[in-house]
Amino acid sequence: MTEISAIEQPANVGNPRMGWGSDVAAEMMRRTGLKYVALNPGASFRGLHDSIVNYLGNNGPQMLLCLHEDHAVSIAHGYAKVTGEPMGCILHSNVGLMHGLMGIFNAWCDRAPVIVFGATGPVDAAARRPWIDWIHTAKDQGALLRNYVKYDDEPRSAAALVESMLRANMIARTEPTGPVYVCFDAGLQEEAIGEIKIPDLRRYEVPAAPSASPEQVERAADMLIAAKSPVLLIGRVSREQSDWDNRVRLAELLGAKVLTDLKNAAAFPTEHDLHAAPPQSFLSDRAKTVIREADVVLGLDWVDIGGAFQQALGRKDAIAAKVINCSLDSYLHNGWSTDHFSLPPADLQLLAAPDGFVAQLLPVVEGKLSGKPRFAGGAPAKAPAACDAGEIIRPRDIGVALQEVRADYNLTICKVTIGWASDSYQFRSPLDYLGSEGGGGLGSGPGAAVGAALALKDSGRLPVAVLGDGDFMQGGTALWTAAHYHIPLLFIISNNLSNFNDEVHQEAVAKMRGRPPENKWIGMRIDDPALDFVEFAHSQGVEAMGPVDAHKDLAAAIRKGLDVVASGKPFLIDVRVQPGYSAPLLVRSSGESSTGG
Missing domain, CATH: 3.40.50.1220 (TPP-binding domain)
Known part of the structure; x- marks a missing residue:
């Protein structure tokens, strides 16, 4: 497998001296243990960008280029879901932060430790370029997310920056964990500095979690x-x-x-x-x-x-x-x-x-109990779930096929769709399944899966993300980051050609109001034209196959994809599934459960 550390390495770095405000920020990233920072570039943090490349040598942390700010947050979130440790991400000014807010809310609801860095300004109005620096400067950028982070700050000096980043690191890692935000003034980043004393980080360790008496x-x-x-x-x-x-x-x-x-x-x-x-x-x-x-x-x-x-x-x-x-x-x-x-x-x-x-x-x-357990049995394997009869693939059949092939692969399921059949795939260890996105925000699935796969790289586990077509297309350009950095990951698109969860809700409302439920598909179906996921993946450098629409081809397609992933590359499979859910949903409008149609 290609080592990520071998990708995008700078030349002629030498042995640079800490001489700029942004160098201090970069140094603190390294000392607090961040291995990676995901970002979409922005001029507001050009000083920090230079410091990571030409002061740190793009190592400890290493930058991961993303095609959207929301992916940067989601990748850091997915990494934390595996490791329990924070990863960094950097968002460009107020506009990049606003793109990333959904991802931050997901991490907040999931209680995931993510360290978000931002930028603004220059705060000094006399140093701003006409127009562009003014619209990218906010007096209180943290106000955009203060209600769903554990801590935010905007330090005004290099010395204050050291303390702010120490505090952010401790708070993010302290249970209950969660995201934090530190915003850097563009002017401070590009300010020449004298000697900065960085304290011994052993005196700023994360406190132990509270225990019961x-x-x-x-x-x-x-x-x-x-x-x-x-x-x-x-x-x-x-x-x-x-x-x-x-x-x-x-x-x-x-x-x-x-x-x-x-x-x-x-x-x-x-x-x-x-x-x-x-x-x-x-x-x-x-x-x-x-x-x-x-x-x-x-x-x-x-x-x-x-x-x-x-x-x-x-x-x-x-x-x-x-x-x-x-x-x-x-x-x-x-x-x-x-x-x-x-x-x-x-x-x-x-x-x-x-x-x-x-x-x-x-x-x-x-x-x-004198060490005598009340449960005398072991953990017997339950009979594997079967595919539904017929050729049409239903959402549950993806889980059945994964259960069928897992004997030959050590899998981590990063994400599943709403239509997932829980009895189709058994969880046997703590890394078998990583949970949901936390805040219910669509579009996070691809990025979170890439972050989880990054954390699992070289672990011997093969990550698999089962994503709905709607969720995937809102975050699908995260594929490029996986391809560029050789992050092995299998994407399985459970493609029902619809935003089907909302079809269920529209059907419930129509029935409650005595209106025709057969119109539930209007404004929901993703068809005519159907999305070409294979070409979409190919355009970003990811191998792909599909659409797979018959039971007889499903397990073989998954094996092919996993073999590619085992070789160190991402792979995507478009699986056409019959709309419907294996488990009932709670539909608020009717107060009853619905399985969809």
Whole structure:
């Protein structure tokens, strides 16, 4: 495979001296451990661009060129989903920031550590060029995103820049993690500086996450051990194998049923007998029953636990089970967005990191049960799901085909479509699936997949992104970045020639109003002309094939694509699928679930 570090290396750099404001920013990027920064170029940060190239030698961090600012943020977000570590991205002035805002909101809702750098000015009006510098200068650029980042700043000197970047790094990495924003004055970037003292970063380490008190751990253990039908709702947790093993051990000790969902990354083996229902974005009937029958529920940073109780019981306060809610998320809640979700009832509220709490809880439960698990079985493989009869490919069949070929490949599913069939593909390790985009913003899928693939490069895992046609086309030029930097990744386009999620909603509204639902397709269908994904991919240097529209060709096409990815290159497959969803959606207008048509 081509090493990314060998791409776009500068010549004649020598041994440059830190002499400009932007050199300080670049030096701080290196010292805080950023390996990459994704960007679309802009004159507002031309000084910083030069510093990364000619002062750092485009290494530590290395720049990744993107064709859109939103891709830059999404790539950094995808990288964080794999590593739990921040990656940098740089946005050009106010206009680039506005392009990237959706990606930042996604990262915020997904609690992903992304360090966003911006630029403005020159702040000194006397130094501005006519027209262009004026429209690209804002007095308070951070106001555009302050409600959905953990921290923002616009330092006014090189010394202040050091402290600002130290603080941003610490805040982004401190649990609960999230995006931060530092804006650089164009004038400061290009200002000559004297000697700058950079402190010892070992004195600015990221603090450990809060933990539960011994009394709380003891009380939680007693509640769970006394339960006859305990349930674990496992949400936002780490990608560490040791944490995964701890969660499995806890469930087996307690004999607890486990639920996970598709909004978050893989958190528990879905083939395990204790995993009670396939993960979905909304609760299945089986999952609702599991919650209704529980006598103790332990939530481990479950996204919208109050909403889960509402889905299962009609209203959240109808939950009869004792509730232990472990989450740090309330530290990020504010009044601008309602990503704090419904306020859940809880009998024991724990402000602790979920995996840290499980590590605290395990030895206590082990001791009380004398190390004897209540679950005596193993984790038997469940029968693989079958394709639907007939030649037409449905969305679920992509998962079935991936499950069929996975014995020969070590796969990471970066993203799936709304129509994904959760029973078609089993999650067996913490990197088998990386979760959703967080904020529901379309267009993030391609970039986030590229970022995840970047983080997985040389790991032995082959990344696969299953994307809808609408989502893909809003962010499809992220393919170029994958091709240019030789980032191996398989894109599978689940192409139903429509913005089909909205067809479902229009059908619901029409039925509610007594109007013809057969008109739901108007303003939705992406056809006449149909998009040519293969030529689109080829134009950006990515090998591709399709459209694949028959069952007999699907698995072979996926194998071909994975073989190309294994050789170190991206590949795209256009798969024509029948519109429809495998799991029901919640349709607000009717108050009922719909599977689409």
